[in-house]
Amino acid sequence: MTRVLYSLCGRDESRPFSPHCWKISMALAHKGLDYVERPYPFTAIPTIEEGFSKTVPILRDGDRLVRDSFEIALYLDEAYQNLPTLFGGEGGKSLSRFVESFSQMIIHMPVTRMAILHIHDMLDEPDQAYFRRSRLERLGKPIEEVAAESEAERLAFASKLEPVRRTLHFQPYLGGDTPLFADYILFGALQWMRVTAGPPPLAQDDSVMQWFERCLDLHGGLGRRVTAA
Amino acid sequence: MTRVLYSLCGRDESRPFSPHCWKISMALAHKGLDYVERPYPFTAIPTIEEGFSKTVPILRDGDRLVRDSFEIALYLDEAYQNLPTLFGGEGGKSLSRFVESFSQMIIHMPVTRMAILHIHDMLDEPDQAYFRRSRLERLGKPIEEVAAESEAERLAFASKLEPVRRTLHFQPYLGGDTPLFADYILFGALQWMRVTAGPPPLAQDDSVMQWFERCLDLHGGLGRRVTAA
Numbered sequence: 001m002t003r004v005l006y007s008l009c010g011r012d013e014s015r016p017f018s019p020h021c022w023k024i025s026m027a028l029a030h031k032g033l034d035y036v037e038r039p040y041p042f043t044a045i046p047t048i049e050e051g052f053s054k055t056v057p058i059l060r061d062g063d064r065l066v067r068d069s070f071e072i073a074l075y076l077d078e079a080y081q082n083l084p085t086l087f088g089g090e091g092g093k094s095l096s097r098f099v100e101s102f103s104q105m106i107i108h109m110p111v112t113r114m115a116i117l118h119i120h121d122m123l124d125e126p127d128q129a130y131f132r133r134s135r136l137e138r139l140g141k142p143i144e145e146v147a148a149e150s151e152a153e154r155l156a157f158a159s160k161l162e163p164v165r166r167t168l169h170f171q172p173y174l175g176g177d178t179p180l181f182a183d184y185i186l187f188g189a190l191q192w193m194r195v196t197a198g199p200p201p202l203a204q205d206d207s208v209m210q211w212f213e214r215c216l217d218l219h220g221g222l223g224r225r226v227t228a229a
Numbered sequence: 230m231t232r233v234l235y236s237l238c239g240r241d242e243s244r245p246f247s248p249h250c251w252k253i254s255m256a257l258a259h260k261g262l263d264y265v266e267r268p269y270p271f272t273a274i275p276t277i278e279e280g281f282s283k284t285v286p287i288l289r290d291g292d293r294l295v296r297d298s299f300e301i302a303l304y305l306d307e308a309y310q311n312l313p314t315l316f317g318g319e320g321g322k323s324l325s326r327f328v329e330s331f332s333q334m335i336i337h338m339p340v341t342r343m344a345i346l347h348i349h350d351m352l353d354e355p356d357q358a359y360f361r362r363s364r365l366e367r368l369g370k371p372i373e374e375v376a377a378e379s380e381a382e383r384l385a386f387a388s389k390l391e392p393v394r395r396t397l398h399f400q401p402y403l404g405g406d407t408p409l410f411a412d413y414i415l416f417g418a419l420q421w422m423r424v425t426a427g428p429p430p431l432a433q434d435d436s437v438m439q440w441f442e443r444c445l446d447l448h449g450g451l452g453r454r455v456t457a458a
Contacts, residue, residue: 088321088323089320089321090317092319093405095403096407097397097399099327101392102331171323174320175323180323
């Protein structure tokens with residue numbers, strides 16, 4: 001086995017939670033490629049592969065090292081063209097960037113507010129200190145203040161997903177009849193929430209929740225293997 | 230000439246303004262297909278092609294009639310496979326639905342609030358009465374009340390486009406290096422604004438505004454041919 005996905009964990013290695021790493025777990029499974037997942041805590045990431053990247057996911061594929069979830073997905077689709085496509089052509093590649101941007105700009109901040117204290121509590125002590133410091137720098141306030149908006153975010157969360165809900169009126173996946181990397185992008189955000197803070201605050205009969213449940217079932221229930229917080 | 234695009238106008242036939250019809254003008258030009266545009270006022274739409282559709286765009290292509298902008302784009306790509314693609318493959322088709330849904334759910338209501346009185350004023354009298362009545366039914370309040378939120382929408386408009394702005398950090402068009410139907414979908418919304426109420430409230434150095442200007446220049450300046458209100 002020479003294929004390794006370096007991902008992110010807290011105290012418990014069996015509960016990887018990074019949205020970007022989940023995108024790649026799903027992408028590898030979609031391609032049917034074997035891999036070993038090696039989750040690292042935040043402060044150990046600089047030791048991976050001699051400091052190859054400041055962030056995970058990192059993929060080692062034989063001699064090849066690739067970083068950044070979108071870059072890894074592009075690499076996998078290019079390197080394994082005979083296995084199921086992650087993009088469905090050039091248009092799909094470009095428009096997956098829009099799905100990524102929607103997820104980053106509209107969904108990630110609400111999930112951060114709802115999950116930040118839970119993530120903190122999942123970490124070992126050196127990582128807790130790092131997490132507090134880095135999030136203060138990035139978000140401009142202590143994690144407790146970020147989490148103060150958690151309840152408001154729970155109430156507003158379903159409405160943020162309106163463009164996804166309307167899309168699912170036409171097709172079962174963002175990618176069409178079957179999932180593409182675009183689905184795994186958004187799945188990653190909701191799975192990050194699920195593993196750290198519990199199921200996303202969506203009604204069971206919400207088509208977005210039903211899509212998420214379908215994604216949890218994909219690839220032998222890969223996503224469901226890690227239970228909800 | 231057997232190719233006709235039935236579109237929407239007010240008093241002035243030379244200023245078609247429907248976002249959905251602009252998507253198809255751009256799509257036809259993208260394919261390099263000749264066509265005649267026949268703009269109709271709202272209340273005359275039921276007379277087009279013996280009442281074929283309650284809404285425009287309608288495309289007549291020889292013996293074929295097609296309605297609904299997305300259906301027309303799919304039809305054009307299927308019927309003229311040797312001409313430049315509007316979707317860039319199956320993934321692009323599916324993800325264009327997500328761009329359509331983003332445009333409908335996030336951009337159309339703000340444009341409606343900013344443009345509704347201007348649209349009313351562009352119509353002939355029988356259409357003004359129809360417009361008032363149909364918008365009261367659809368929006369639950371008189372058009373003047375809808376427009377009362379116009380200034381707030383102007384201030385918030387740039388922020389709604391954040392996912393587009395981030396995408397344009399990676400590529401010049403939503404479709405990648407060159408535009409696809411996904412670009413025309415969003416272009417239609419901003420062109421609707423431009424033709425009825427004036428340029429979208431975005432800074433000149435905003436990458437979304439720069440993308441919009443590039444779109445206005447496409448296909449021999451097809452979009453720029455109709456001046457801003």
